[in-house]
Amino acid sequence: MRYHKIPDETVRRLPLYLRGLQSLLEKGQNSISSKGLADFLGVNPWQIRKDFSYFGDFGTRGVGYKVEHLVKQIRKILKLGAVHKAALIGVGNLGLALLAYQGFKVYGFEVVAAFDVDSKKIGKKINNITIENVSNIKTLKKRKISLGIIAAPREAAQETAETLVKAGVKGILNFSPCYITVPGKIKVITIDIAMDLARLPYYMPSC
């Protein structure tokens, strides 16, 4: 099944696999079967095997997968090899949390710049990052920052996105609860945790 288009759903699951595999690696486990990984992640084995099969022979028949090899392969597929520099726009409550958040670096991301419109915040230093005026966003290209994280109020999100695109970012992670349009091939991923929470009651029994 090599040389096929990779299903979006497979790409969506790869970070899940990676997260679990890295967790196993920390524990010192260096070999695992599709069944073992499936149980650990709460998915089914054939799904894992099918997903991996799109990329080539990752495992050894009759034995299983080498955890370290899998981690390397998936990181390569997801282009997580290099460190990706990211800029945060909006240093409110959420922005502060994102600055402190340790989960990014597992995937090779590093928040190296922060911007805000509030003059009271500009110049302050948080986690070794000095908050800059949003007018400085245009310097991102020069600083080789290719990722933007929007944690601004909803009203400002679209405008911020456009500024980021002008500054040459290739991807945007949008935490504002709204849809954002960008020109060209820039990828936007919107995360609204309240939206995930909102479908919880639907699935909750007797409620």
Next chain:
Amino acid sequence: MRYHKIPDETVRRLPLYLRGLQSLLEKGQNSISSKGLADFLGVNPWQIRKDFSYFGDFGTRGVGYKVEHLVKQIRKILKLGAVHKAALIGVGNLGLALLAYQGFKVYGFEVVAAFDVDSKKIGKKINNITIENVSNIKTLKKRKISLGIIAAPREAAQETAETLVKAGVKGILNFSPCYITVPGKIKVITIDIAMDLARLPYYMPSC
């Protein structure tokens, strides 16, 4: 197409529709077509019509949909009518951000309790919520809190989930980067923002 099983993907999109519709309502728009809503949300019109059709006739042919009516219907389907009380476990950086987060109430959620293991934090008051010892989690049922939000370290996540289930919660929102097993029909939704971020480079051009 009434009296059909509702596709999970449709349920996943309902909060998106709701978010957009409530945003339109704030703007004072009280009528919209599937095309109009689709453009506003960045999806396609027939998807919206199909999704709505699972629940009955929401609109008027030749005219469109009444925004307020749609909002009411979707809130009803998602069981967001009543206020859902939620408890937060783990008041670290992420936990603090979640306590301050204003996005929950749009969907009728209210974080009314917070717990931590750290004795230095216990007793402190944040946003009118006094941080309690995790041993108090067992009081949740009495306090009619049916939702748990886990913002504890990964190692503690599974144990925390089990404590929450014993305390009678019906749903769990898990922010720890790991899979959680729960007995019975309790619904768990895991949110790991780094996982969404991790598939961004894959879709980014020339990177």
Next chain:
DNA sequence: CTATGTGAATTTATTCACAGCA
């Protein structure tokens, strides 16, 4: 004439079942 609502067609994803290899 407009925009919804929905069967039918198409595309996409999941699951199965087993061949193939260590």
Next chain:
DNA sequence: TGCTGTGAATAAATTCACATAG
């Protein structure tokens, strides 16, 4: 024998095209 890798079968979701109602 055990577990992977994968074509084939099944299931699910998306898209289309148009009948239908205001």
